[in-house]
Every structure is written in structure tokens, then in C-alpha cells.
Amino acid sequence: MRMSQLFAPTLRENPHEAEVVSHQLLTRAGYIRQIARGIYNYLPLMQRVMKKVEAIVREEMDRAGAQELLMPIMQPADLWIESGRWAVYGKELIRFKDRHDRDCVLGPTHEEVITSTANNGIHSYKQLPVNLYQIQNKYRDEVRPRFGLLRGREFIMKDAYSFHTSQADLEREYDVMAEAYRRIFLRCGLDTRMVQSDSGAIGGAVSHEFMVLTQTHSGEDDVYYCDSCGYAANGERAESILPDATVDGQAIFGTTEQVVDTPDCDDIESLTKCLKMPASLICKALLYIKDETMPFLVFIRGDLEAEEIKVQNAVAANHIRLADADEVAEFAHSAKGYVGVAGWRMCNEELPGFEGRVSLVYRAEHLKEYHLQLPVLLDSSVLNLKNFAMANNEIGKHVVGYNWPHDRASQELLETNTFDLKRARAGDQCPTCLAELNMTRGIEVGNIFQLGTKYSEAMSATYTDEDGTEKHFVMGCYGIGISRTAAAAVERYHDQDGIAWPIPIAPYVVSVVPVNADDQTQWTLAKQLYDDLQAAGVEAVIDDRDERAGVKFKDSELMGFPIRVTVGKKAADGVLEVKLREGGDVKELPAAEVLPYIRSLVEEATDFAKLEARFKAGQPAAAGAAS
Structure with a gap:
């Protein structure tokens, strides 16, 4: 190629909307041009890079025994309704009606289509296992497209789907795909770390992400890892053990419960200054709303943050959010920063929407006219608090020297409703070997999921087993962001003069x-x-x-x-x-x-x-x- 003929319009300055290095350099160097928020033209240089990445992906997927196909970008809503994801996927799913007024979507993933395809084409155990993949444009209507190709509304992805007769065979293929991914990313020049992750909207019991580790803000995800035993997980999934698991406020508050004045103390920082105590001695209560209709409380230590994905999973919600001021007043008869259950009665009961998940309910029987009752989840950090501080559900008041009930029934109820809800921190102890956890940032370039029978059961996708019975497919799925991989390579290989x-x-x-x-x-x-x-x-x-x-x-x-x-x-x-x-x-x-x-x-x-x-x-x- 002669440079005089190459279409690669360069820029002297970074575009004002470009926040990360890959977006800046790919634009300046004439690789991409934005035509709308999160939507880009891939110019000739970028297209050559993409084809190189795709070729590596194809070689390794074929080497691992997968077969390439191509599925439609436009999908009928009927398949999504059948799987159950039409109602829960969220606004990222681009929905539209065709000229016949039929609901359709632009595919962000293809679990529904591939499950239907397998159901129509695989009838016997003799046809299994099989792994099918495609490389195709995907669409997600991101609320805030950012970081160039790292988070766009249209992107190129390799997605693969495997079908099996057993969980054991799925796990075998899962390992095969993990090794294929390691080879793919190494061949692209990227050293990745495989970390435990939350399955999110895809679903399934087990999932991992492949992260390119970086200390720059282009890494959207926290990655926690242990150099001693190899444990690694993203921020949504990471577990940790607190070095100071038991915290006792006896030296500050004594052992007698009392109500104290805490004017203008509606956050942890002001409360610690007012009471002259560490945040670790506070049990803070967070009022959440499940699926827009069901309020519930989370208790967590004052020096910790709740990981909302963990909270969402604990209550089996499609969506959660913190309550606003009006909802705090309605559901807790309190105000922000003063929600607590001191004086409320602990009950063993499952309220509608929390069956099989939460059996701890607090009732404000001293405020009977308000009919206040809230399901409560405890983070494990608060179970070992002693003589601690908690809001009194009264503005300007807190209880200090508070302790959980000591009777056996209450203790069992508290323990039954205790979860790991906290966001891990660097310096916490590894949950596997108790060594110190490290934290860095990461760019997700791939993910793998053990779906089990989530989709095959929902969509009645079956095969005939060796014994003549109809059984649901056991499934896995495996994604690689082709465009994200290219952008991650720029984040990894660049200097002040450009890309390398x-x-x-x-x-x-x-x-x-x-x-x-x-x-x-x-x-x-x-x-x-x-x-x-x-x-x-x-x-x-x-x-x-x-x-x-x-x-x-x-x-x-x-x-x-x-x-x-x-x-x-x-x-x-x-x-x-x-x-x-x-x-x-x-x-x-x-x-x-x-x-x-x-x-x-x-x-x-x-x-x-x-x-x-x-x-x-x-x-x-x-x-x-x-x-």
C-alpha cells in the first residue's frame, strides 16, 4: 500500500469526547470516526486490524473443534418472550416493530436463536456435544456510551454456544474454551487474567471473565486477585475476609444501650466525627427497592460499601436501586441517614417477593398506624459487631452500645439471613488462603458461562437420550469482544507518540x-x-x-x-x-x-x-x- 493512496485521515488533536487512550489514538491515527454516540465507522486501517483479530479467533475456535455459522441480527421477540428475557433484559435491548406490527429486537446476544436452532436440528444424544460460533455485529443501547470501542452501542463480537448431555461434559468444554481464549489473547499480544464473575443478564451458575489488567481509568472493572493461591474475581463477584472481623465499641460506648443526639449526621463521615469513633463501629442501614415495588433493608458495616450485584442476586431481583427521600419516609418513617430498626420487633417471616430468600422481617409495632415492616439482609460484617452504633429511625438520634439479641432463635434467624454483600477491598484477606488481596483495574475482553439448562428448559429444547427419554440440553456460551480486544491492545501498547x-x-x-x-x-x-x-x-x-x-x-x-x-x-x-x-x-x-x-x-x-x-x-x- 502506498501512503499517498491510503485513506487514513489523521488529526493533530484529541477529539474532545475521547476520554481514554484507545479512543484518542484510534481517532487521531485515522482508524475510526464516530458518526453518533457509541457508533463508529471502521476505516481501512481499523478494518485490517479487525480482520487480523478475527482470523486468530477463527483459527483457535476451529482448533478447539467449534464450527462457524451466522445467525440473523434481527430477532423475533417471540423467542425472547419464550426464554423470559423480554420482560427483564432492560433498556439496553433495542426493540422495534416491523411493518406488520410484530415486535423484534436487534441482537445483543443469541442464546434464544441458537437454542431454537439446536432444538430444530439436534434430536439425538448421538449428535452431541456440539459447539457453534459466529462473528457478528451486536447492539446494546448503552445509557452512556463511552471509551470509544470499549463501550459502544454497536460492536463486533464472537459468540459461541455449546450443547451437551451432561454437566460433566459442559465442564470439559468449558476448560477447552478457557484454554482457547488464553491462546487467542496471547496471540493478540494480550496477557489476560481469568477471573470469577457474575453471570448477569446471560445467566448460569458459573462464569468467568478474561481481563486485560491496567492501572488506567480505561479499565472499567475492579479485579481482585491473590498472588499466593491464584484466586481472582471481578468487583461484582469478589469475596474477602475482613482482617478486623470482630469490632467492639465497649471502650467508647460501654455496654449499656442508650440513645444519643446526633444532629446533622446523615452520613458516615459526620457521624464518626460527632461520636468520635471509627466507621467500623457503625451498622448502617440501606433501604433498597426491588423491581420498583418491594422495599427491603441491608445492614452493613459503616466503613464498607454494598456491592449491588451481590444484593440483587441475594433477593433474586431483576433490578434494585436505593430508595429516594420520599420512599424512605413512606417505608421506614424516617429520613436519609437515620434509617434503623432499634425498637422494631424481629420476626421470622417471608414477605411476598422474598420467598425462599429472606426470612428476617422487622416490624415497627410501636408505630402501628404506619404498618411498617421490612425484610432485612445482613452483610457478614455486622454479625460480629458488639456495642455498636445504629440509627434510631428518628432524625437527629442514634443508638449506641447496641447489640444483637443473644437468644438462640434470634441468632439463628440472623445467621440464616446473613450474606456476603460487601465490596471487597485491597488489603482484605483472600477467601481461599487468607493471604492479602490485591486490586487493580481491568478491561474485559472475553467471558465464558456455564448456562446449564436455563434456556433449554425455558424454551423446551430437548433431545432423545440413550435410554429413550427426552432431556433438556446442557448449555454453555462463550463471548469475545473483537472490537474491545483491538482497543485493549491500544490501551496496552502505546506511548506519547501513538500506537505500538x-x-x-x-x-x-x-x-x-x-x-x-x-x-x-x-x-x-x-x-x-x-x-x-x-x-x-x-x-x-x-x-x-x-x-x-x-x-x-x-x-x-x-x-x-x-x-x-x-x-x-x-x-x-x-x-x-x-x-x-x-x-x-x-x-x-x-x-x-x-x-x-x-x-x-x-x-x-x-x-x-x-x-x-x-x-x-x-x-x-x-x-x-x-x-
């Missing part, structure tokens, strides 16, 4: 730059090298533009071509300069040695065993690592 693509996914591997294209010696040598690279299967661009050398160098660095060959003043002596984009290593080589050297770099960067060894040694995967 790993060789396997670079749009072009080599940029040949004659300093003066009007110099016949330079041009002849540059053109010969370019032709030789093309003949050897090494993708290259030659900068034939009538521009200053500095402009050519800047564009080459901004666009991130892994190897730059400069044909300059020493061309008359047959000497060329080879510079690696990652690391900046420079070599002057006789022209005859340049192609063999470049080929060796490409072979190093695409040899999986060598690539894996470099990652284990902590070396980068871009071109600079191969020298």
Missing part, C-alpha cells in the same frame, strides 16, 4: 520510509525492499508522499506500524535503518540483511511457544520484544 501494535494484529507490519522520494537511489532501494516484503508475505506500506521526513516519521509512529525501515543518506552505501516501534531499538543493516531480519521478527512474534515464554518472563509482545 503487536505484530500479529498490526494493519501493516512494516513502514518503508524513503526520506527523500525524489532521490532516485533512495526510492529505488525503498521500492525494491517494499516489493520484496510483499513477495515474502510481509504486509507493508511505502511512504511515497511529498512530505518532510519528520511528517512521515510522526505518522508512522502515530499509526503504530511495528517496524519502520528508513531509507536515508546511507542508501548510496546500501545501508538502511530499522527501528522497532515498541521499545525504539534501532539497527543499521545492509539492505540484503533487512528482509531476513524482519522475517525473523515476524516469526518470533507469531510463534506461540516463544510468545508464551516471553509473557511468562514479563516481556511485551510487540515487535521490540523479539530483538
Whole structure:
């Protein structure tokens, strides 16, 4: 490709809406252009990167035994109604009516379509297991599209779905897919960490995400991990053990329960100052609304934050939110910061909407005219509090020296309704080995799920087993964000001058730059090298533009071509300069040695065993690592 012909409109400045490096550089370097919020044109350079990533994904999925198909983007709502997700998916699902007034969706995922496909095409256990995948555009109407390709409304994704006769066979395939993902991301130059995750709208009992770890704000997810035993989970799923599990306020409050004045103390910070105590001695009560109609309380220690995904799962909600001021007044007869149950009666009862989930109910029998009763969940952090502080459900008042009832029935009721609801913290203890937990940020590039029979039961998708009985398919699903993977590579490989693509996914591997294209010696040598690279299967661009050398160098660095060959003043002596984009290593080589050297770099960067060894040694995967 001649640079004079390449459609890659560059920008000098970062676009004002671009918050993260990948969005900034992919726009400035002429890879993408935004046409609406969260919707982008992929220009020729970006399309080449995407095809490189897709090719790696296809090779590894095929190697793992999966088969490629293509399903429709437009899906009938009937399938979503049948699975039960039509009513619960949320506003991210793009819904519309066709000309015949039939409800349809633009697919964010394809569990419904593939389950229907399997049900129509797989009839016997002899046809199982099978793993089917596609690479296709997906659509989610994000509330706040941001971070460029990392969170858009339209994106490219590989989604695979496997069908099995047993949970054991699903688990076998799950491990096969996990290994395939590890290979895919390593080949793309990304060292990922597989972490436990919440299954979210996809569902299933077990799921993991593949995270590219980063300390930048482009990492949307917290990742907690243990260097001692290997435990790793995202912030929504991470469990931890508190180093100070038991906290006793006897030295501050004594052992006698009393009501104290706490004017203007509607948050933890002001309350700790007023009572001169640590936040860990406070039991705060959070009033949530389940599915817009059902209020409930969460008790958690004052120095901790509730992880709302854990809370949502504990009460089996489609959606939860904190109550507003009017709802606090209606359901708790209180105000923000003063919700508590001191003086309320503890009951063992399951209220509608919480059956099988929560059996602890507090009733305000001293306020009978308001008919106040609330289901209560306890985070494990509050069970070991002693002589602590809690709001009194009266504005400007708190109870101190409070203790949970000690009788056996009450203790059992409290323990039965205790969950892990807190967000883990760096420095907490690992739930597996008690070593210290670390925390970093991560970019999710892939996920895998053990769906079990969630969809096959809902959609009556069955096969005939060996014994002649009809059984539901046991399913798994496996996703990779193709566009997210490319963007994550930019987040990982860049510097102040631009992108530094790993060789396997670079749009072009080599940029040949004659300093003066009007110099016949330079041009002849540059053109010969370019032709030789093309003949050897090494993708290259030659900068034939009538521009200053500095402009050519800047564009080459901004666009991130892994190897730059400069044909300059020493061309008359047959000497060329080879510079690696990652690391900046420079070599002057006789022209005859340049192609063999470049080929060796490409072979190093695409040899999986060598690539894996470099990652284990902590070396980068871009071109600079191969020298």
C-alpha cells in the first residue's frame, strides 16, 4: 500500500469526547470516526486490524473443534418472550416493530436463536456435544456510551454456544474454551487474567471473565486477585475476609444501650466525627427497592460499601436501586441517614417477593398506624459487631452500645439471613488462603458461562437420550469482544507518540520510509525492499508522499506500524535503518540483511511457544520484544 493512496485521515488533536487512550489514538491515527454516540465507522486501517483479530479467533475456535455459522441480527421477540428475557433484559435491548406490527429486537446476544436452532436440528444424544460460533455485529443501547470501542452501542463480537448431555461434559468444554481464549489473547499480544464473575443478564451458575489488567481509568472493572493461591474475581463477584472481623465499641460506648443526639449526621463521615469513633463501629442501614415495588433493608458495616450485584442476586431481583427521600419516609418513617430498626420487633417471616430468600422481617409495632415492616439482609460484617452504633429511625438520634439479641432463635434467624454483600477491598484477606488481596483495574475482553439448562428448559429444547427419554440440553456460551480486544491492545501498547501494535494484529507490519522520494537511489532501494516484503508475505506500506521526513516519521509512529525501515543518506552505501516501534531499538543493516531480519521478527512474534515464554518472563509482545 502506498501512503499517498491510503485513506487514513489523521488529526493533530484529541477529539474532545475521547476520554481514554484507545479512543484518542484510534481517532487521531485515522482508524475510526464516530458518526453518533457509541457508533463508529471502521476505516481501512481499523478494518485490517479487525480482520487480523478475527482470523486468530477463527483459527483457535476451529482448533478447539467449534464450527462457524451466522445467525440473523434481527430477532423475533417471540423467542425472547419464550426464554423470559423480554420482560427483564432492560433498556439496553433495542426493540422495534416491523411493518406488520410484530415486535423484534436487534441482537445483543443469541442464546434464544441458537437454542431454537439446536432444538430444530439436534434430536439425538448421538449428535452431541456440539459447539457453534459466529462473528457478528451486536447492539446494546448503552445509557452512556463511552471509551470509544470499549463501550459502544454497536460492536463486533464472537459468540459461541455449546450443547451437551451432561454437566460433566459442559465442564470439559468449558476448560477447552478457557484454554482457547488464553491462546487467542496471547496471540493478540494480550496477557489476560481469568477471573470469577457474575453471570448477569446471560445467566448460569458459573462464569468467568478474561481481563486485560491496567492501572488506567480505561479499565472499567475492579479485579481482585491473590498472588499466593491464584484466586481472582471481578468487583461484582469478589469475596474477602475482613482482617478486623470482630469490632467492639465497649471502650467508647460501654455496654449499656442508650440513645444519643446526633444532629446533622446523615452520613458516615459526620457521624464518626460527632461520636468520635471509627466507621467500623457503625451498622448502617440501606433501604433498597426491588423491581420498583418491594422495599427491603441491608445492614452493613459503616466503613464498607454494598456491592449491588451481590444484593440483587441475594433477593433474586431483576433490578434494585436505593430508595429516594420520599420512599424512605413512606417505608421506614424516617429520613436519609437515620434509617434503623432499634425498637422494631424481629420476626421470622417471608414477605411476598422474598420467598425462599429472606426470612428476617422487622416490624415497627410501636408505630402501628404506619404498618411498617421490612425484610432485612445482613452483610457478614455486622454479625460480629458488639456495642455498636445504629440509627434510631428518628432524625437527629442514634443508638449506641447496641447489640444483637443473644437468644438462640434470634441468632439463628440472623445467621440464616446473613450474606456476603460487601465490596471487597485491597488489603482484605483472600477467601481461599487468607493471604492479602490485591486490586487493580481491568478491561474485559472475553467471558465464558456455564448456562446449564436455563434456556433449554425455558424454551423446551430437548433431545432423545440413550435410554429413550427426552432431556433438556446442557448449555454453555462463550463471548469475545473483537472490537474491545483491538482497543485493549491500544490501551496496552502505546506511548506519547501513538500506537505500538503487536505484530500479529498490526494493519501493516512494516513502514518503508524513503526520506527523500525524489532521490532516485533512495526510492529505488525503498521500492525494491517494499516489493520484496510483499513477495515474502510481509504486509507493508511505502511512504511515497511529498512530505518532510519528520511528517512521515510522526505518522508512522502515530499509526503504530511495528517496524519502520528508513531509507536515508546511507542508501548510496546500501545501508538502511530499522527501528522497532515498541521499545525504539534501532539497527543499521545492509539492505540484503533487512528482509531476513524482519522475517525473523515476524516469526518470533507469531510463534506461540516463544510468545508464551516471553509473557511468562514479563516481556511485551510487540515487535521490540523479539530483538
